[in-house]
Amino acid sequence: MAVYNILILFLLLLFFSLSTAQPSADEQKLLLTIKQDWDNPDPLSSWSSTGNWTGVICSNTGQVTGLSLPSLHIARPIPASVCSLKNLKYLDLSYNNLTGDFPTVLYGCSALEYLDLSNNQLSGRLPDGIDMLSSGMQHLNLSSNAFVGDVPSAIGRFSKLKSLVLDTNNFNGNYPGAAIGGLVELETLTLAYNPFKPGPVPKEFGNLTKLTYLWLSRMNITGTIPDDLSSLTELTLLDLSQNKMQGQIPEWVLKLKKLEILYLFASNFSGEIGPNITALNLQELDLSMNKLSGSIPEDIANLKKLRLLFLYYNQLTGPIPAGVGVMPNLTDIRLFDNKLFGPLPSELGKHSELGNFEVSNNNLSGELPDTLCFNKKLYDIVVFNNNFSGVFPANLGDCDTLNNIMAYNNHFTGDFPKKIWSFAMLTNIMIGDNNFTGTLPSEVSFNISRIEMGNNRFSGALPLAAVGLKSFTAENNQLSGELPDDMSRLNNLTELNLAGNRLSGSIPPSIQSLTRLTSLNLSSNQISGEIPAALGLIGLNMLDLSDNELTGDIPQEFNNLHLNVLNLSSNQLSGEVPGSLQNGAYDRSFLSNHGLCATVNMNLNLPACPYEGHNKLSMSLIIVFSVLAGVVFIGAVAIWLLILRHQKRRQDLTVWKMTPFRTLDFSECDVLGNLREENVIGSGGSGKVYRIHIGGKGSAGKVVAVKRLWRTPAKSDAKSDKEFDAEVRILGEARHNNIVNLLCCISSDDAKLLVYEYMENGSLDRWLHPRDGAPAPLQWPTRLCIAIDAARGLSYMHHECAQPIMHRDVKSSNILLDPGFRAKIADFGLARILVKSGEPESVSAIGGTFGYLAPEYGCKAKVNEKVDVYAFGVVLLELTTGRVANDGGADWCLAEWAWRRYKALGELHDVVDESIQDRAAFLEDAVAVFLLGVICTGDDPASRPTMKEVLEQLVQYDRTSSVAAACRDDSGGAPSFSKGKKDGKGKSSSAGTMAGKVWGAGAGGGDEESGSFVAHPV
Incomplete structure (x- = not known):
């Protein structure tokens, strides 16, 4: 395993530090010369004849044999005088701030055997004469820099080399396979x-038959795994993940006797997992995100040392082998998104310290084994979208290590274990769409932030206190009683859905304490009394109180609300509807309230309110007759004008051309008649956006967004037409769940309209960078799902369209959110079609927004789709830090700030947005995505990943079915989330995985006790 390599390095260091002798007088002089030539860096201030010689390794005779100077923030170039130390064998300058080209001054270090320059900012090409380094070189680590071009063939002349570490650079040429293959001493x-x-x-x-560690992930490998590698019988780690390979996994791979870690995920492998698995030392097996078919081999149960089994996102069928249930070391099982069926192994969890169990999105059936938490280590149960039945194991009520339960959409019955509601570590309970019964406690654990229990048969009263709860959806149960009189102990709620229960009583005034509430649904209950004015003082954007027994007026405080959804139908309300709600957008919001009336808008399906004094005759007959003649005259003139207006309107409508892209149930008249100022919801560089309610054929109608392009002077008409045509062409042809849906376009000689589906939660920018009347901050699981959704849309544009599309204006304000916070890419006015001819053709012309513009815009005549990757990287930085795109001061933008912050080393936890509640629980995951944003915003376009690779990384980092399933292309409804998975020590594994995978050797350490491999240290 990786620990084997760490042991080798430890022994090397131990060898060099056996003696505690001080440098000899002559060596001290040389060291002081080096210090002076190095411009006397502060970390070397102790170097003096009377001080300590920090980082200096000496032999018993006082000869300097090594310099170990990592993480000292040294930025000055390495002085040539370093090689005056003629016995220098070991030089470690990793994790500093070295810049420039490869330091050829080290050619003079004739005795050098160990050189580590990893995790610096070195760039350029490796010199062709790199073999001028000492011929005795045994360890060369240049990882995590910015080297480009080819790996020179001269690297193959280090005949004694045991360790060659070149990962995580920007090499975009070739590497000398034959030359490296000649380094037969490599381990x-x-x-x-x-x-x-x-x-x-x-x-x-x-x-390379002595090789123990082979890491070749994400380097554009094609073809199959060659059988020539079957000779590598000493391998403890083999990682070929995230490549473009194909074919089957050779049987010999799973027969390597010493293999401990096998990572082949996301590499397009197909076929079945062969039988006769004899790699009995295997501890981590990740074959996820491929195209594997067939069943899971029974032989997998022979892997007694296996701790991690990842086979998710494949096409595996059949049952889970019974032998999996008795594997003694298995702590992390992730088999979600396959086609598995049958029951679970009967003793699963009894023979190992099972911590994470994810089998969602399969066809598994039967009952959950009551042994899942036998060893009291289980923290995740993710079994949703299966056919499980029976009762939830009662002993799970004693499993207080649980962090996340996702069991929705199964056939569970019986009482849900009541003790679970009090677990201190539990954060998510998602058990909707089952047949659970039972009651809720009066107080829910302070750590639970999400409860989704709709469509069950729970009864009893609501909790009186749940201080950490943010989302509570319990629709269509049998809950009864009244809402709590004091709702202040529920004041973290942002979503409350209790529709379709048996609640009674009134809505308490204390609901005003729910200041973060944005969505409230109490429909189809037996709630009575008046609507409290306090509801108008909360920042709601969705309110449904329909089908109750509410009486009295609608409070005038509702004039303060800006609701996307409002339904007060089927009550006993009376009086005049508040003025701001007398809007066509709410024409279905007040049905079956016979006492309501309106005065301003007569399109609300409500009668007109009577005017004061309407029934009093105060005019004398004399006055009536004296003006009668005038009235008749005025009426005749008015009729004549109306006829003329009607004729003109009919003429005006004939000049409008409507081009539908979907099946529509409205006409251009429905749109044009509502282009009024009170319906304006936004205004940008290209036009105004209107929110328009259209009755249509359905009972509820629909709400659409209409973008009206600005009228431009004649000299600019061509540009406006071009932008309009580009957006119409692209959106009209695009079909993807994460791209905004263009319904039709309407155009005339002097105006152009685009009619979209309406996205009720507005733009991501609105939620990340709130202004007055700001909504509650987005929490981390929602941010991660938004990032995955947006990445899916961009990946589709770049990689799946018949003609790839480059957006060119990706930013948080062009990522729109639906009611369930599912994200869609919008505003394609600057998009261009990339013509394919082997590779996408680059396009020119600067577009986009400051802060999101890739640096090549300013120095290249042509750019390609990597400008979208750069801009999306800025969005990732916004999501993780909460900062705006140009929030870095006068001299540099967010991307530059993030890069400097990363290169400053040290902990990155403080970069994460402090407004994220439960920030500590998601810290490692957020840092992982921050680092991905840094990668995406690299200066060199070629070094940036593709959007497809970015998407793969985002899904991989969390490695949880809870986020992965919520963010699938075919999922519907509001997203469901859990925290990042934790290892046995409570440490989130996703960021560690990211750090090791992206930042390379030495970026992190393997956690021997955890259920996942954290990094690739060398």
Whole structure:
């Protein structure tokens, strides 16, 4: 395993530090010269004849044999005088701020055997004469820099080399497979995370028979796994993940006797997992996100040391082998999104310290084993979208390690274990769409933030206190009683849905304490009394009180609300509707309230309110007769004008052309008649946006968004037409769940309209950077799902369209959110079609928004789709930090700030947005996505990942079915979330995985006790 390599390095360091002798007088002089030539850096201030010689390793005779100077923030170039130390064998300058080209001054260090320059800012090409380094070189680590071009073939001349670590750079040329294959002493080889030119695994690597560690992920490998590698019988780690490979996984791979870690995820492998698995030392097996079919082999149960089993996102069928239930070390099982069926192994969890269990989105059936939490380590149960039945195991009521329960959409029956509601570590309970019974306690655990229990048969009263609860959806149960008189102990709620229960009593005035509430649904209950004025003082954007027994007026305080959804139908309300609600957008909001009336808008399906004094005759007959003649005259003139107006309107409508892109149930008249100022919801550089309610054929009608392009002077008409045509062409042809739906376009000679589906939660920018009347901050699980949704839309544009689309104006204000906070990409006015001819054709012309503009805009005549990757990277930085795109001061934008913050080293936890509640629980995941944003905003377009790769990373980082399933293309409704998965020590694994995978060797450490491999240290 990786620990084996760490042990080798430890022994090397131990060898060099056996003696505690001080440098000899002559060596001290040389060291002081080096310090002076290095411009006397502060970390070396202790170097003096009377001080300590920090980082200096000496032999017993006082000869300097090593300099270990990592993480000292040294930025000055390495002085040539370093090589005056003629016995220098070991030099470690990792995790500093070294810049510039590869330091050829080290050619003079003739005794050097160990060189580590990893995690600096070195760039440029590796010199062709790199073999001028000492011929005795045994360890060369240049990972996590910014080297480009080819790996020179001269690297193959280090005949004694045991460790070659080149991962996580920007190498975009070739690597010398034959030359590296000649380094027969190699024990460690890492080339991962470089955008090399596509090609197969060199067959010559089969000559490296002493190799124990081979990391080749994400380097554009094509073809199959060559059988030549079957000679690598000493391998403890094999990682070929995230490549462009194909074919089956050779049987010999799973027969390597010493193999401990096998990562082949997201690499397009197909076929079945072969039988006769004899890699008995295997501890981590990740074959997820491929195209594997067939069943899980029974032989997998022979892997007694296996701790991590990841087979998710494949096409596996059949049952889970019974032997999996008795594997003694299995702590993390992730088999979600396959086609597995049958019952679970009967003793699952009894023979190992099972912590994470995810089998959602399969066809599994039967009951959950009562042994899942036998060893009191279980923290995740994710089994939704299956056919499980029976009662929830009662002993789960004693499993107080649980953090996340996602069991919705099954056939569970019986009482839900009541003790679970009090678990201190539990954050999410999602058990909707079952047949659970039981009652809720009067107080729910302070850590629970989400409860989704709709469509069950729970009864009894509501909790009186749930201080951490943010989302509570319990629709269509049998809950009864009244809402709590004191709702202040529920004041963190942002969503409350109790529709379709048996609640009675009135809505308490204390509901005004729910200041973060944005969505309230109490429909189809037996609630009576008046609507409290306090509801008008909360920042609601969705309110449904329909089908109750409410009486009295609608409070005038409702004039303060800006509701996207309002339904007060089927009550006993009376009086005049508040003025701001007398809007066509709410024409279905007041049905079956026979006492309501309106004065301003007669399109609300309500009668007109009587005027004061309406029934009093105060005019004398004399006055009536004296003006009668005038009235008749005026009436005749009015009729004549109306006829003329009607004729003109009919003429005006004939000049409008409507082009539908979907089946519509409205006409252009429905749209044009509502283009009024009171319906304006936004205004930008290209036009105004209106929110329009259209009756249509359905009973409730629909709400659409209409973008009206600005009228421009004649000299600009061509540009306006071009932008309009671009958006119409692209959106009209695009069909994807994460791209905004264009319904039709309407145009005339002097106006152009685009009619979209209406996105009720507005733009991501509105939620991340709130202004007056701000909504509650987005929490981390929602932010992650938005990022995945938006990445799906952009990945579709770049990689799946017949003609790839480059958006060119990706930003948080162009990512729109529906009622369930599902994200869609919008505003394609600057988009361009990329003509395919082998590779996408670059396009020119600067577009976009300051803060999101890639640096090549200013220095290249043409740009490609990597400008979208850069801009999306800025969005990721916004999501994680809460800062705006140009929030870095006068001299640099957010992307530059993030890069400097990363290169400053140290902990990155303080970059995460402090407004995220439960911030500590999601910290590692958020840091992982922050680092991905840094990668996406790299200066070199070629070094940025593709949007497809970004999407794969976002899904991979969390590695949880809760986010992955909520953010699938085919999922519907509001997203469901859980925290990042935790290992046995409570540490989130996703950020650690990201750090190791992206930032390379030395970026993190393997956690021997955890259920996941954290990094690739060398």
